[in-house]
Amino acid sequence: QKEVEQNSGPLSVPEGAIASLNCTYSDRGSQSFFWYRQYSGKSPELIMSIYSNGDKEDGRFTAQLNKASQYVSLLIRDSQPSDSATYLCAVNPYSGNTPLVFGKGTRLSVIA
Amino acid sequence: DGGITQSPKYLFRKEGQNVTLSCEQNLNHDAMYWYRQDPGQGLRLIYYSQIVNDFQKGDIAEGYSVSREKKESFPLTVTSAQKNPTAFYLCASSIASRAPYQETQYFGPGTRLLVL
Numbered sequence: 321q322k323e324v325e326q327n328s329g330p331l332s333v334p335e336g337a338i339a340s341l342n343c344t345y346s347d348r349g350s351q352s353f354f355w356y357r358q359y360s361g362k363s364p365e366l367i368m369s370i371y372s373n374g375d376k377e378d379g380r381f382t383a384q385l386n387k388a389s390q391y392v393s394l395l396i397r398d399s400q401p402s403d404s405a406t407y408l409c410a411v412n413p414y415s416g417n418t419p420l421v422f423g424k425g426t427r428l429s430v431i432a
Numbered sequence: 433d434g435g436i437t438q439s440p441k442y443l444f445r446k447e448g449q450n451v452t453l454s455c456e457q458n459l460n461h462d463a464m465y466w467y468r469q470d471p472g473q474g475l476r477l478i479y480y481s482q483i484v485n486d487f488q489k490g491d492i493a494e495g496y497s498v499s500r501e502k503k504e505s506f507p508l509t510v511t512s513a514q515k516n517p518t519a520f521y522l523c524a525s526s527i528a529s530r531a532p533y534q535e536t537q538y539f540g541p542g543t544r545l546l547v548l
Contacts, residue, residue, distance in 0.1 A: 328472075352535060363522055363539040364475075408474065412535050419465055419490065420537055424474035 322347050322413040326423035335432050339396040343409030343423055346390070352412040353385055353392045354420065359405045367407075368394065399430045435459065436540035438523050443545045445510065445517060453508045453543045455523035464506035465524040465537060468492060475522065481506055510545065518547050 323346040333339045341355075352371055356364035370376045370383040370392065382395040392411075396403055406427045410420040436457045445451045455464065463482045467475040477490030481500040495514025500506055506525075510517045521544075524537040 354536065356539075363542045366536060366538065369536055410537075418535065419477050419480050420535065422467075422475040424472075 322411070322421045324409055324411050324421050324423035326407075326409050326426045328424060329427040330429050331426055332429045332431055333399050335399060335401060335430055337399050339399045339403065339428055339430070341394040341396075341407050341409075341426050341428065343392045343394075343411075344390055345392070345409075345411045345413075345421075347411070347413040348387075348390060350387075350390075350411045350413045353383070354410040355381075355383060355392075355394045356408040356410060357405045358408055358425065364408055396428075399428075401430045401432050404428055404430045436523060436525055436538060438521075438540040438543050440543060441541070443543055444548050445545060446548050448512045450509055450511050451545070453510070453521055453523075453545070455506045455508065455540060457504055457523075457525045457540075459525060459538070460503075461525035461527055461538075462503065463526045463535075464500070465526075466490075466496075466498065466506070466508045467522040467524065469520040469522060478508065517545050520544050 325344045354369050355367045357367050358364040368383040370385045376383045380397045384393045406425040408425045409423040439454045465480040466478040476492050478496050479498040481487035484503050487498050487500050497509045520542050522542050523540040526535050526537045
């Protein structure tokens with residue numbers, strides 16, 4: 321069974337702080353990793369994808385991947401109340417086009 | 433305006449009734465997926481289809497059925513055999529090419545199913 325684990329939270333951070341969201345996965349052969357943001361009552365929207373070890377930055381968001389530790393994280397700099405949402409980590413445990421495996425999500429609350 | 437549409441936004445099911453959720457995409461994506469999300473839970477895969485006229489069961493297919501007669505459409509039927517259907521249903525699609533790293537999934541707005 322392919323598994324993706326996330327701390328359910330809630331993770332509370334003050335406005336302007338850095339929010340750090342973490343995810344571990346069970347299948348060492350996984351190649352592709354994704355972060356989605358889901359507001360309450362809405363569908364998930366893609367924030368970042370990452371495929372290589374290291375950091376990938378996009379605006380206030382940085383995804384970090386460490387395949388040796390089977391660990392992927394998302395950093396949100398200068399957190400805003402509008403960042404308050406559930407963040408889903410998703411992994412492709414196989415090469416090629418197969419369904420992603422999703423974690424249960426971490427709920428982030430940014431306090432103004 | 434490209435995207436994925438799901439209808440209806442809300443759907444009410446009576447005891448013993450089959451209901452069908454619509455999912456349409458104009459992104460020219462080959463692969464389509466159905467997920468179920470319960471409150472406070474992650475996404476659970478119901479069915480997926482990588483090409484027309486072919487589909488595979490996901491982790492929780494019992495009580496559900498699908499068809500894929502057209503590339504742009506992947507309707508989901510919730511049958512009377514599904515005893516606990518109340519959930520948020522999400523449809524997604526992806527390119528499904530042979531090129532690597534093309535498996536990014538994009539989601540429709542979802543359908544919320546409630547039992548009367």
